[in-house]
Amino acid sequence: MHHVTRRQLLTGLSAALVLAACAPAPTAAPTASAAKPTTTPVAAAATEIELYFPVAVGGPIAKIMDGYMERFNAVNPGIKAKAVFAGGYPDVLTKIQTTVQGGGKPPAVAVLLSTDLFTLLDADLIENLDPYLQKAGDAYVNDFFPAFMLNSKDDKGKVWGIPFQRSTPVMYYNKAQFKEVGLDPNNPPKNWTELADAAKKLTKPNGERWGLQIPSDGFPYWIFQAWPISLGKNVVGTEANKVFLNTAESTESLEYFVKLIKTDKVHPEGIIPWATTPDAFVAGKASMIIHTTGSLTNILGKFPNPADVGVAFIPGKNGFGAPTGGGNLYIFKGAPQDQKDAAWKLIQFLSQPEMAAEWSRDTGYIASRKSSYDTDLMKKLIAEKPQYGIARDQLQFAQKELTSHQGAEVQKIYGNAIQAAIEGKKAPKQALDEAQVTADKLLSQFK
C-alpha cells in the first residue's frame, strides 16, 4: 500500500511544491461555484464533520484544502466541516481502522486510495453510496469519467467511492531531441514498433542518453498495466478474488519490456527509480519516459524550454491503454446519520465541475468530471498548456487499476514478477506463472 503512496504523494506534492514557490493558495471564493441549493433548514447546532485527508506534511495542499472547507462552510451554515491531515494514505487508513476497532467513531468522510475499496469493505468500514446517487440523479454520476468510476464499484456494481484526486500515467517525450534525430516532434510513437524504432534512434551509446525510461521500483505494476490493457485484457476484472497476471497479453507485454532492455538496449538495465526518472528526462538523459500526469507541472517548471515537452498516450502493441490511479472520497458507516448526510453534501461540493477544475489546476490531478473541461478555467489552462489535455483524452482507453482483496499484497506479487523479469532473473512467462499461483493461493481465502 505504501508504495502506492509514494506515487500519490508525488502526484500531489510534486506539483504542490512547485506551486508553493510561485502560486498562493486560492482564497477568493467564487460564489458561482457554490450554486448547489442547500434546502436543509439551518439546525440549531451546526453538524460538525471531519474530512480525513492524506497529506504527509502541512504544506500548500493542506492550505488549499483548508480554503475549500471555509468556502463549503460559508454556503452551508448548518454544517461545520474541517479537514484533518493525517499523514499518507496508509496512515489515514490505519488511523480510521484503529479508531473503529477501539470502539470510537470514524470520521464522516475521508480520501483514500481507490484501490483500498476491498480492504475497506472487508473491514466493513464504508457506506454504500447508491442511495445518495439515486437522489442526486443520473446526470451527476454519469458526468464522472467512466474510467474513474471503475475502481469505485465492487464486484456487484455497487458504488462506494466518488473520484476525487485521480491520475493516470502518460508518455513524456523531448521534442527537441526528436527533431535532432529526424523524428517528427508532433507525431510521437503510437505502437510498440514505432516506440522501439524511435527509442533506437534516440539512444546514444554508453548510457549517455536512453531512448526510453520506465520507472520500475516501488509500484512497477501500475505503469506496466497499460500494456495488457492496450492488448484488450486487463489484469483485473470485476471480481474481487480473481486476478489475471499470467495471461498471454500480460506475458507478451512483459516480453516486450524485456526486449527493450536486453535486445534493443534502448532502456537502461535494472530497476529504474520512480523518483529520478523525471530528472533524467529534464536533464536530457532520457528522451521518452512514462510517468504520472501528476509530474507534468513539475516537469514543465524545470524543463529548459517547456514548449519542447511533448505529452502523448502510452503506445501499446496496436493501440492505447492505461490504468487509472489516485484517491476517492468515502463515507464511513460508523458516523451518525446527520454527519453522513453532511458528508455527502461536502462530496457534492468538492466534486462540482468548477471545484474539480480548480483542484486539477492547483495539484496536477485530472479533473474527475467531464464537464470540468467545459469550465473557463480549464479551457484557459489547456489553451495555454495543451499538454494538460492529453491525460484527459487518454482516459477513453483507461481501465481499472489492479485491486482485489489483499490488494496491496497482490500488487506487490505482480510487481515482484515484473522486476524479476526485467533483471533477467526469470523468464517473463515463468515469473508471471509463479506470481499467478501465489496470488491465487492468497485470494483463495476469499470466497
Next chain:
Amino acid sequence: MISKLRSIVLGLALLAPSVFLLGAFTVWPVLQTIINSFFRRNAATRGQPVWDGLGNFTRLFEDDQFIKVLGNTLLLVLITVPISLVLAFLIAVLLNQKIRGIGWLRSGIFYPTVLPMVSAATIWLLLYNVDFGLINSVFRDLGGSPRNFLGTSTLVLPAICVMLIWKQTGFLMVFYLAGLQGLPTDVMEAARLDGAGRLQTLRHVSLPLLRGTTVFITTIAVTGAFQTVDQLYVMTQGGPNNASNLLLFNIYETNFRFQDTGSAYAQTTILLALLLIFTIINAVVSDRRSHDAT
C-alpha cells in the same frame, strides 16, 4: 540491617514501576507473540483470530520470498558484523596515538553514530542514485559506466551493508579505543622488550586482552543488524523483488500494509528465536574462548 519484612516491602515497592513496565512491554508481548502466531488473522478472517496451529509457519517456510528475506537477514549479519569489527579495531589502533588533530580525525569517523538512521539513509539514497549520485559521478569521471546500486538485485544488499558499516564502525571503534587505552602498560612494555613488532604485539597481546570487548561489541552489532529497518524504509522498500528485504521490515510490511497480523506474529516469533540462538552461540563461544585464554 533492615528487617527482612521491610526489605521485601521496600524492594518490591521500588522495583514495582520497572517490573510493571517490563511486564507490559517485554514479557507480555513475547507471550502474546508466541500465542498469536498460532492463529490466522487477516482480512479474510475479518481481523478475527482463527486457530491455525502451525499454519502461519508452514506458509512462511513454503514461501520463497520469505526464505529470501531470512537469507538476506542472515547475510547482512554475517557480512557487516565481521567487517565492521575488523575495521573498528584497525581504526582504533591507528587512533590510539598522540598526534595533533586526532580529535578531528576521531570525530570524522565517529559522527555517523549520532545521525539518525533515517537521515543517514536519505543521504545515501542520493549518494547511490544511478543518474546523479556522487558515487556514480566518480565512476564516470574514472571512465567507468554508472551502476544502478539500489536497482540491481545483486548490488542492493551489498550497498545496504556498506552504508551500515559506515554508520556503525565509529561506534564500535570507540569501545576498542577505550579497551586499548585501558591495556596494562607493563604488559605492552614487556612485549616490546621481547622484540615483538607492532603487528605481532597487536595480534598476540592486545587482541587476546580485548576479548571481552570483542564479545560485547559483537552482541551490539548483531542485535543491531537484526533490527535493520529504517534505511530500507527510506532507500529501497525492500526491493527490487525483495532483494534487500529484511526480517523486521517484512514484519512491518506484513502487518501494516498487508494487514496479515497472524503472519506478522509468526515472523516476530522467528526473529525472537534467531536472537535467542545467537545469544546462546555467543555465550558458548565466549565461554570457550575465555577457557582457552586461561
Next chain:
Amino acid sequence: MMQPRSRDKTFGTALLLVIALVWSVPLLWAIALSLRPPGAPIAIGSSWWGGGLSLASFARALSAAPFETYYRNTLIVVAGILIIQLVTVTLAGFVFARVKFPGRELLFILFLMQLLVPTAALIIPNYSTIRSMGLYDTLPAIMMPFWASAFGTFLLRQTFRTVPLDYEDAARIDGATWWQTLWHVYLPPARPALTAFAVTSISSHWNDFLWPLVVTSSVSTRTITVGLASFTQMGESGAEWGLLMAGTLLVVWPLLVLFIVFQKQFVASFVSSGLK
C-alpha cells in the same frame, strides 16, 4: 628500531586521514547539496558545486513541513523517556545492588529478558497493547515501552555496588531514611554513570523511527525522524534534492552540534556506559 616506527606512524596517520575523509564525504556532500541555489538542480552541473550558495532550500524546508512541531514532539519524547527512566533505573539499580529479599533473583531474570529481546523487535504486540490502552497516536505511546531500562538498571547496579557499605551504615546510624541514603550516599558517586546513561538514551531516542512511525499518524504527534521520512517520500518527485538535504540537516544538526562541542565527553560516555 626508531625509523620504521616513525615511518609506521606517518603511514598510519595518512591512512587515518584518508579514512576520516571518506567517512566525512556523505555529510559534506549533503551540506553542499543543501546550499545549492534552487535554480541549479543536481541534474545540471557538477555534483559538488551548483554555481553559488543559497539558504533557499532551508527556508523552503522550514515552510514545507512543521519542523517546530517535530522538534517539540521529539524534545518532549526524549525528555519524557529520560526523566522517567532515571527514576525507574535508579530505584531498580538500588534494589539489585543493596536491598536483599527472597525472589529478587527471579525478578532479575525479567530484566535480563529485555536485554535479549530488543524493544524494536516487539512492534507488533506493543502496537496492539498501545491501541488497547487507547493511547494510539499520542506522545506517551511513543515513550512508554522505554520507561523501564534493563541496561540502565545494570549500569546503576554496578555503580551502586562500588559504594562502600560503611557509608550506608553510617547514614543509617544518623537516622537517614532509605531515600535519604539513596539521595545523599549513592547518587553523588553515580553521577558519571547517570550522565553516560542519559547520553545514550537521548541519542538513541532522538533517532528512533519505526516505533513512532507505527504508533502515530497525525502531523501533531510526529517526531522529527518520522517527519523527515515523509519528507523523503515527497522528495520522490526528484530534483527537490536540495530541499531533501536541507530537511535532513535540519534533523541532524542538534545532535551533531552537541557532539562536536562535547566530543570528548560524548565518546567517553559511550564507552563507560557500554563497558560496564
